[in-house]
Amino acid sequence: MTDLIKPMAEFSVEGPLKSISFDIGSYNVVISESIVVQWIVMLVLGIVFFILGRNLKVRSTSRRQMAAEYLVNFFNNMVRDTMGEKYRKYTPYIGGLFCFSILSSLMGLFGFRCPTSDLSVIAAWGITTFVLTLRNKLKTGGIKGYLKGFIEPMPFMLPFNIIGDIANPVSQTLRHFANILAGSVIGGLIYFALGQVANGLASIGVPAVCSLYFDLFSAFIQAYIFCTLTMAYVSMAECGDD
Amino acid sequence: MTEDFDMENLSQAIVLGASAIGAGLAMIAGLGPGIGEGFCGGKAVEAIGRQPEASGAITRTMIIGDALAETTGLYSLIIALLLMFANPFIRQL
Numbered sequence: 001m002t003d004l005i006k007p008m009a010e011f012s013v014e015g016p017l018k019s020i021s022f023d024i025g026s027y028n029v030v031i032s033e034s035i036v037v038q039w040i041v042m043l044v045l046g047i048v049f050f051i052l053g054r055n056l057k058v059r060s061t062s063r064r065q066m067a068a069e070y071l072v073n074f075f076n077n078m079v080r081d082t083m084g085e086k087y088r089k090y091t092p093y094i095g096g097l098f099c100f101s102i103l104s105s106l107m108g109l110f111g112f113r114c115p116t117s118d119l120s121v122i123a124a125w126g127i128t129t130f131v132l133t134l135r136n137k138l139k140t141g142g143i144k145g146y147l148k149g150f151i152e153p154m155p156f157m158l159p160f161n162i163i164g165d166i167a168n169p170v171s172q173t174l175r176h177f178a179n180i181l182a183g184s185v186i187g188g189l190i191y192f193a194l195g196q197v198a199n200g201l202a203s204i205g206v207p208a209v210c211s212l213y214f215d216l217f218s219a220f221i222q223a224y225i226f227c228t229l230t231m232a233y234v235s236m237a238e239c240g241d242d
Numbered sequence: 243m244t245e246d247f248d249m250e251n252l253s254q255a256i257v258l259g260a261s262a263i264g265a266g267l268a269m270i271a272g273l274g275p276g277i278g279e280g281f282c283g284g285k286a287v288e289a290i291g292r293q294p295e296a297s298g299a300i301t302r303t304m305i306i307g308d309a310l311a312e313t314t315g316l317y318s319l320i321i322a323l324l325l326m327f328a329n330p331f332i333r334q335l
Contacts, residue, residue: 171313178316179309185323225309 016111034118041103041115071095082228083235090234097125098227105180105219108187109211116219117181119173126173129230133168133237141239149239172229179222183214250335257331265325271318278311 019032052068060066075095076088083090101116108114115121137146150161190210194203286304290297324330 174320175309175313175316178320179312181323182316182319221305221309225306228306 017113032118033113034115034121037107037112038104038115038121040112041100041107045099045103078227079231082231087231087235090231094227094231097230098223101125101176101223101226102219105183105223106215108180108184108215114180114184116176116222117184119177122173122177125176125226126169129172129233130169132230133233136234136237137239145239168229168233172226172233176222176226179218183211183218186214187211253335254332257335258329261325261329261331265322268318268322268325272315275312275315279308282307282311 017033017036019030021028021030023029052064052071056065056068060069075091075098079088079091079094104115104121106114108117134146137149141149150158152161187207187210190207191203194206197203282304286300289300293300
């Protein structure tokens with residue numbers, strides 16, 4: 001770059017950790033910041049759920065057990081209301097995804113870069129949803145039912161059905177990713193802009209108020225929407241042969 | 243004097259300027275979710291006015307509708323952020 005462009009100060013959405021890359025044979029392995037923060041999230045969630053699930057009694061007498069029962073009832077009701085009775089076995093996956101997504105997005109409050117603002121992480125979840133819908137379609141209709149489902153109302157709907165099948169996980173992924181990334185960028189910009197003003201003093205209380213909406217509210221809503229869409233896509237993906 | 247005006251500087255300047263204009267134009271798409279979510283909120287308020295005891299379910303459904311309508315606005319935000327921070331056209335120069 002020439003000296004036509006001289007930025008005033010640098011702005012980037014990087015977190016505090018640097019990524020490590022090493023070679024195994026001829027394959028380059030990168031451990032990025034998202035992976036390390038996800039390990040932290042897994043550790044925290046594992047410990048919390050392990051503590052919540054110990055020493056349960058039939059009639060609960062402790063607040064810890066009531067919290068655990070509240071969580072389990074919340075996820076059971078959510079899955080049963082959206083998917084119906086015969087998809088109860090998806091509850092652990094939906095519950096785990098929901099909690100993982102919320103805690104990953106809230107990691108931005110601790111100074112890390114959220115794993116959910118990394119497209120690879122969300123794309124993996126979107127691909128998982130796609131594989132789940134594919135499995136449901138193949139299980140209820142077989143390969144013939146699945147292929148017939150593409151020309152279902154009329155034969156000229158074939159390209160529209162294909163595009164619709166691909167667009168569902170893509171839009172789900174991009175929605176979650178862009179919301180969380182926009183929250184991180186706006187938070188970073190507010191800190192950065194206020195930090196230039198009074199030698200850093202103006203960036204003390206104000207960004208926290210904005211981060212109430214962009215970080216907290218956004219994280220909960222996006223995790224809920226992602227899980228609801230996953231449940232809706234999987235339960236509506238039935239190529240019945242009746 | 244003639245060194246300042248070589249083609250390298252000029253083409254970089256044009257690409258950067260055009261990217262800035264493009265990023266600004268992309269965010270015109272912020273109109274869509276604004277109007278759509280306002281419409282959704284208005285309908286939700288009407289429904290609550292008609293049936294106040296269903297206000298919990300109506301509010302939840304309104305929030306879901308908001309998040310779904312936000313999607314296309316966020317697609318344009320991705321394009322604007324790409325042009326501003328990870329410009330692919332500069333790397334081709």
